[in-house]
Amino acid sequence: xxxxxxDWPLLGRVVLVAVxxxxxxxxxxxxxxxxxxxxxxxxxxxxxxxxxxVVAVVMTGALVGALWWGFELITKKS
Amino acid sequence: MHNTxxxxxxxxxxxxxxxxxxxxxxxxxxxxxxxxGALKPKVAVALSSVFNLVGAFLxxxxxxxxxxxxxxQNLVTLPVIFAGLIGAIAWNVTTWYFAIPSSSSxxxxxxxxxxxxxxxxxxxxxxxxxxxxxxxPAGLAPLVALVAAGVALIAARRLTAKxxxxxxxxGFRVGQIGSSSLLSIAHGTNDAQKTMGVVTLALIANxxxxxxxxxxxxxxxxxxxxxxxxxxxxxxxxxxxxxxGFTHLTPQQGFAAQIASSAVILTSSHMGLPLSTTHVAxxxxxxxxxxTPQQPVRWRLVADVAMAWVVTLPAAGLFGAFxxxxxxxxxxxxxVAVLAxxxxxxxxxxxxxxRRHVINAANVNDLWxxxxxxxxxxxxxxx
Numbered sequence: 248x249x250x251x252x253x254d255w256p257l258l259g260r261v262v263l264v265a266v267x268x269x270x271x272x273x274x275x276x277x278x279x280x281x282x283x284x285x286x287x288x289x290x291x292x293x294x295x296x297x298x299x300x301v302v303a304v305v306m307t308g309a310l311v312g313a314l315w316w317g318f319e320l321i322t323k324k325s
Numbered sequence: 326m327h328n329t330x331x332x333x334x335x336x337x338x339x340x341x342x343x344x345x346x347x348x349x350x351x352x353x354x355x356x357x358x359x360x361x362g363a364l365k366p367k368v369a370v371a372l373s374s375v376f377n378l379v380g381a382f383l384x385x386x387x388x389x390x391x392x393x394x395x396x397x398q399n400l401v402t403l404p405v406i407f408a409g410l411i412g413a414i415a416w417n418v419t420t421w422y423f424a425i426p427s428s429s430s431x432x433x434x435x436x437x438x439x440x441x442x443x444x445x446x447x448x449x450x451x452x453x454x455x456x457x458x459x460x461x462p463a464g465l466a467p468l469v470a471l472v473a474a475g476v477a478l479i480a481a482r483r484l485t486a487k488x489x490x491x492x493x494x495x496g497f498r499v500g501q502i503g504s505s506s507l508l509s510i511a512h513g514t515n516d517a518q519k520t521m522g523v524v525t526l527a528l529i530a531n532x533x534x535x536x537x538x539x540x541x542x543x544x545x546x547x548x549x550x551x552x553x554x555x556x557x558x559x560x561x562x563x564x565x566x567x568x569x570g571f572t573h574l575t576p577q578q579g580f581a582a583q584i585a586s587s588a589v590i591l592t593s594s595h596m597g598l599p600l601s602t603t604h605v606a607x608x609x610x611x612x613x614x615x616x617t618p619q620q621p622v623r624w625r626l627v628a629d630v631a632m633a634w635v636v637t638l639p640a641a642g643l644f645g646a647f648x649x650x651x652x653x654x655x656x657x658x659x660x661v662a663v664l665a666x667x668x669x670x671x672x673x674x675x676x677x678x679x680r681r682h683v684i685n686a687a688n689v690n691d692l693w694x695x696x697x698x699x700x701x702x703x704x705x706x707x708x
Binding site for chain 2: 252253254257260261264265266268269270272274278280284287314317320321322
């Protein structure tokens with residue numbers, strides 16, 4: 248009876264997208280932070296440091312995109 | 326049809342509800358930011374206040390009336406809206422006094438349902454809608470946020486294991502400022518619209534506006550200011566519970582909790598299954614605590630808060646039912662005015678009582694004790 252009141256496919260999509268989005272942004276931020284830390288470490292080889300900068304820049308772009316997506320969700324809801 | 330005094334009272338009470346709503350919900354966006362020291366308490370609430378204000382202007386489409394699909398719309402009158410708002414304010418202030426984070430939307434729904442049941446009986450309530458749109462999401466929200474935040478934290482911890490502590494803390498604190506701002510904008514957009522919808526409905530019910538009118542600019546500005554002001558005054562008691570009560574938060578935990586909350590709130594709302602901001606934010610904080618064995622969660626407090634969530638609908642319903650009954654017995658605009666004064670007296674009483682254990686920007690981050698007296702707890706530890 249109560250189970251029939253719930254839109255289970257919608258519920259499943261919400262849970263999946265919400266968890267993936269949340270975990271994805273935190274992972275991107277953490278990878279960027281770790282890469283930045285590698286890039287700043289003068290004891291590491293130059294190639295590793297340059298790679299660190301590249302990864303940090305890519306992850307920053309991903310985060311800016313995620314932030315923009317969040318903002319779009321807020322405004323498009325109207 | 327026109328009753329200017331009654332309309333003025335209802336609009337004033339709606340704005341008061343908007344104020345208590347944001348006052349109550351400030352913690353959802355800023356508690357982890359304050360707890361981890363990412364921002365100073367007053368700076369955090371000021372920033373959140375600005376973003377709530379901005380959020381209120383971002384979307385001008387009046388949100389579906391809070392009680393749509395929950396009660397028979399043709400029976401909704403100004404006194405029912407009034408009683409529902411009074412019920413919600415009474416419950417919000419009560420839970421604020423006890424420092425319990427609870428859903429303002431659920432309080433408003435409960436208040437309206439309570440008033441409606443006195444007016445027309447149980448058949449005026451759409452129970453199916455209540456279960457599918459309110460009760461099931463209420464149970465789901467904290468669980469989804471708990472899982473998302475817990476998994477996000479574990480991933481973050483592994484990925485930054487080799488990053489030195491200072492860099493890690495600084496990075497996650499900076500990230501928290503962004504996630505807190507996003508949550509504040511989302512809150513301003515959602516919750517200001519809720520009150521705009523109530524005020525517009527009242528204007529239509531009074532015959533001041535035509536039935537298909539858009540929200541007047543003055544209503545938008547009033548609701549935006551009310552939500553911004555409520556946030557600015559900061560519900561410190563609840564900020565303390567969420568920031569210090571459930572578990573001790575690190576910047577990494579705070580960031581994971583806030584990002585998970587933002588993701589769950591924005592995606593669920595966008596996909597047509599809006600979840601309570603309070604339930605999501607609370608679930609996320611508990612999630613990061615549960616994923617950190619060395620910093621245990623205070624499960625007893627979690628159980629108390631969960632109990633308050635269960636009680637919110639019926640309690641606000643009782644407040645709403647009582648309000649409607651008293652206003653109806655006294656009768657007319659005078660009855661509504663008397664009840665508004667009684668509600669104001671109740672709020673004043675709790676505000677005065679709260680001065681016995683003051684929690685403000687100065688002590689919001691003190692060590693958590695079993696009571697609401699943070700300074701006493703700190704003294705015991707120091708001794």
